[in-house]
Amino acid sequence: MKLPTPLRVAILTAATAISLTGCQLTSSELPAISDTGTKHIGHVVWHDLITPDLAQSKAFYGDVFGWQFKQVNDSYLLATSDGQLIAGMAELDNKQNASHWLSMLSTDNIAAISEKTVSAGGKVLIASTEIKGRGSIAVLEDPQGAVFSLINTVNGDPAATYSDNRWIWQEVWTDNPEQSQSFYQSLGNYSVQTKTLGENNYKYLTADNKPAIGFVKKPDTNIGNTWVNYIKVANISDTLLKVKAAGGVALMAPTQQVRNGSVAIIRDPAGAGIVIQEQM
CATH class of the missing domain: 3.10.180.10 (2,3-Dihydroxybiphenyl 1,2-Dioxygenase, domain 1)
Known part of the structure; x- marks a missing residue:
């Protein structure tokens, strides 16, 4: 089939x-x-x-x-x-x-x-x-x-959960976060919120008073503008060991300069990238 x-x-x-x-x-x-x-x-x-x-x-x-x-x-x-x-x-x-x-x-x-x-x-x-x-x-x-x-x-949407090994967040990585934020805000009943992360102001949209979409200046000009999805994990170091053992690659290891070492970027064996995040 x-x-x-x-x-x-x-x-x-x-x-x-x-x-x-x-x-x-x-x-x-x-x-x-x-x-x-x-x-x-x-x-x-x-x-x-x-x-x-x-x-x-x-x-x-x-x-x-x-x-x-x-x-x-x-x-x-x-x-x-x-x-x-x-x-x-x-x-x-x-x-x-x-x-x-x-x-x-x-x-x-x-x-x-x-x-x-x-x-x-x-x-x-x-x-x-x-x-x-x-x-x-x-x-x-x-x-x-x-x-x-x-x-x-036709039958409704899944309810959001924040358990380990499930989706926790999503962002648009883009050349121009301000333009991307303005575009997506125009698509629905969104409100703009700002959060301080280190020395940066992080903007995201909320829908029904719940966080919905974040916006990030993409870290590499050689990659296209794209959506990036996050999965919550209990222990980021242990998860990275599993990624390597299963044939995946760590594109960015945890570093204190990025969200206090709570995130890593991984790629599956066929090339799909996601971010894993350990709740601090």
């Missing part, structure tokens, strides 16, 4: 940024990501890993974070942490043979956000497409080139 066409195209877009001109989308089906009946508009509520090797990714994330998995079909599986559904993993061959995490923002109006994105200079890479059982999705590119996704669920 092949990966559902809308998700395949969305995944390929995020992973390789290829042209989508002329692509035909069809209806398909995937399990719901939640049955809460409640939406968390403006928040990242889901993550899909795009990988050229599903078995390799399953082994890595299972070994490092203790995730368990449920196979949906030959090309897609669901990941759980202590029984809670937290992510999907999709296999898709691509020329770069690279892995990528795709962040999905909850919305109840994909069309309106798509229109605002285009008006601001961004792009609609995949127009709103229904996936039976899950809801509607779209894939957009913001005005600075960072790719993100929208989801309008």
